[in-house]
Amino acid sequence: MVAPRRPTNGRRQRTRGQALVEFALLLPVLVLVLALAADFGRAFTAYIAISGAAREGAAYGMQSTTAAADTAGMRTAALADAPTIFNAAPGVSAVSGANDGMNYPYVEVTVDYAFEPIIAIPPMNRTFDLSRTVRMRVIN
Numbered sequence: 001m002v003a004p005r006r007p008t009n010g011r012r013q014r015t016r017g018q019a020l021v022e023f024a025l026l027l028p029v030l031v032l033v034l035a036l037a038a039d040f041g042r043a044f045t046a047y048i049a050i051s052g053a054a055r056e057g058a059a060y061g062m063q064s065t066t067a068a069a070d071t072a073g074m075r076t077a078a079l080a081d082a083p084t085i086f087n088a089a090p091g092v093s094a095v096s097g098a099n100d101g102m103n104y105p106y107v108e109v110t111v112d113y114a115f116e117p118i119i120a121i122p123p124m125n126r127t128f129d130l131s132r133t134v135r136m137r138v139i140n
Contacts, residue, residue, distance in 0.1 A: 032119070039117040046085050047130050050111040053082035054134040057094055061107030062136040068096040068107050078109055085113055096138070105138040 057078030061068045074094035082090060091112040098105050110133040120126050 035119045039119065042086065042118070043115050043128070043130070046113055046115050047132070049082045049085045050090055050113050050130055050132045051134075053078040053090060053092070054109045054111040054132045056081040057092060057109035057111070058107050058134040058136040061094065061096060061109065062138050064140045065105060065138055068105060068138045071095065074107060074109055078111055082111070086116075088114070106135055107138060108133060108135040110134075 057074040060077035061074040067073060071094040075092045078092045094109045096105065096107045110131060113130045115128045115130050
């Protein structure tokens with residue numbers, strides 16, 4: 001025996017497109033959140049790369065007093081670790097000096113990178129400057 005069909009009311013037919021409309025309203029927000037998460041990951045990756053480059057440049061200079069005076073060598077060592085970050089070369093500066101209080105020689109390498117996010121949000125800047133400075137004591 002076949003069950004009799006219940007009469008349909010207009011309410012079920014009116015709610016058929018509701019999920020599609022809600023999805024269409026939320027889709028831009030979801031895409032923006034996904035793009036911001038991707039940009040955060042890219043910025044974190046760039047910061048890790050410039051940190052490693054600064055560390056490598058300072059590690060080159062801290063080996064001896066001769067290497068500490070070779071600022072071009074420290075820049076080369078830093079750029080060898082991270083020649084490009086997302087197809088853009090970072091800026092590297094290196095200095096050597098002596099600490100006044102402890103009177104020990106040190107080297108200091110700073111790596112700068114202008115990060116450009118995927119999506120520009122109007123109140124925020126188009127580029128963000130990421131910078132990392134590493135100071136190490138010269139061994140010999």
